[in-house]
Amino acid sequence: MPNSLHSASQGLVVFAKSKKVVSTFYQQTLGLKVQESEPTHDLLVNASYELVVHAISKAYAASIDIESPPVPRDECAMKPTFVVDDLERVRAAVKQTGGHLKPLKQAWRFRGMIVLDGWDPEGNIVQFKQLDPAA
Helix, strand or coil, X not given: CCCCCCCCCEEEEEEECCHHHHHHHHHHHHCCEEXXXXXXXXXXXXXXXXXXXXXXXXXXXXXXXXXXCCCCCCCCCCCCEEECCCHHHHHHHHHHHCCEECCHHHCEEECCEEEEEEECCCCCEEEEEEECCCC
């Protein structure tokens, strides 16, 4: 049973070399609030879901190079998808926090949504979608 602090029914864990940078990206792009912040993780929440940004160990992190700009990790087996109110607001947040969002001309329309891929500051692929006003 969910606790009284937060009742999200869905969640995602993102492992990060830089917890602070990746946490800021998801806070800004998704409008999530920090419910808990510890050296090992940040718990970010809204009314529908929670996202944990978990710091990877320093020993493992030392072996990972994050290029600037980050190279997308296209070979990942999963791609989280988030419904947002405005893709252009997300674009501004992505730019400000070191991620990337593909140009709007590369978006596709699917099931009443405008769908667009991007990646976070460490190259983790993420998909954003908003209601399609033309649908």
